[in-house]
Amino acid sequence: MRKLFVILSITTLAAVIIIATFWIPILWSLVVVIPIILLGISDISQTKHTLKRNYPVVGWGRYLLEDLRPKIYQYFIESETEASPISRMYRSIVYQRAKKALSTNPFGTKVDVYQEGYEWANHSMNPLEHHQLNNHPRVMVGGSDCTKPYNSSILNVSAMSFGALSNRAILALNGGAKIGGFAHNTGEGSISPYHIEPGGDLIWQIGTGYFGCRNSDGSFNDDLFAEKATQENVKMIEIKISQGAKPGHGGILPAIKNTKEIAGIRHLEPHTTVMSPPAHKEFSNPPEMLEFIKKLRRLSGGKPIGFKLCVGNKLEFTDVCIAMQTSGIKPDFITIDGGEGGTGAAPLEFSNSIGMPLREGLAFVADQLRGYNLKKEIKIFASGKILTGFDMFRAFALGADSCYSARGMMLSLGCIQALECNNNNCPTGIATQQQHLIKGLVVADKEKRVANFHAETVNSFVEFMGATGVNDLSKIKRHHVYRRISQTEIKTYAEIYPQVQFGEYV
CATH class of the missing domain: 1.20.5 (Single alpha-helices involved in coiled-coils or other helix-helix interfaces)
Structure with a gap:
């Protein structure tokens, strides 16, 4: 058994x-x-x-490969100089400066200096040393009607709203602005607690939706505006007429990003797609716009008021200049955005095929203000792919007094140009409202990188300026910058954009 x-x-x-x-x-x-x-x-x-x-x-x-294609191309195929929107060469320099890593290049330039469109500045036989230069140049913004002028850095954070960016991204940007002593533009999404907490200087942007200072019908609310505009952190107010990436279109906040918190800040209905109207309701012509500027200056307690636009119909801007002369009302600053400007979401046709590029728009506006004898009281801010000291030098040569950078600041936060800004899936936690992605962004580290990028870029600009023999911002002229027109022809910006004399149009 x-x-x-x-x-x-x-x-x-x-x-x-x-x-x-x-x-x-x-x-x-x-x-x-x-x-x-x-x-x-x-x-x-x-x-x-x-x-x-x-x-x-x-x-x-097929769908998997289509999704992976941009990533594969960016990391394994693209050259250092040809990628878009921002090439690897420029992304790398931002990363290096933000981390204070080695930011020099070996073996010479990677740029084809004989390619049509190549631009440069000529150096002086007697370049200036650091002790001969102002290493922290600033510009005073505020005309004769402004009682609280602002001493602005020459490089500031361009307009990016809370909603388009995460709360930690906003905290890091404003924290960097506090550390580095520069200004942070809120974007048209209003002032959030994350703009206020770090204590950095703010430029409050008012868009066509009047977010943060609107009535339920979308009209402007004087009391709500005055309440926010008189806060200590708010140094200037910028009226957004248009932005370079989508002029004439208005803003887009996808429903997936319009959380209850964001809706409360903007005075909106949460979880709905929000389309800012393409035009302002408070004014429809230059005299009315100037009266609105006058009202905002009064409500803010005398702070600098300006407006931002991407140049379109030139005659319309000329009408604004004539209205300034006629009424005596002038903005304290004008921000010029280029058609190459960035955005989180825009129709392809608007990004690619509408709006004047920065250089042409900047030169035109500077010339108009000079021609109508308005430039002395109005400062010009330039925005549109400002990433390096040379970008700043070129903008100053065309007539700018200060610069904005948006994508440069995003890259300093750790943006990898994943091109996911419009679908709430930003892998670096910058352009998303998904908490599991946002938590990876460490504010204490990133705010230092933002401040580093600002400081290193301004320093590179000052060094560049000194190499040309110039010791003051006002002495940077169009003849300092050159462009290759063809293999055998070179022109200065003074030849390409002939400068108008003061009072020429009066």
């Missing part, structure tokens, strides 16, 4: 081993196979995608 039990036990054990050897892997394989079969059935049954219907399961490969 015992022998029989032993034999049965051995036989049973052998059977179990055989089943385990052959059937358990088969059963486990069903965990993979069954979902694939179900996916194939789903692909065959659906009617929206021909490729998946004709090639079930395999057809998904």
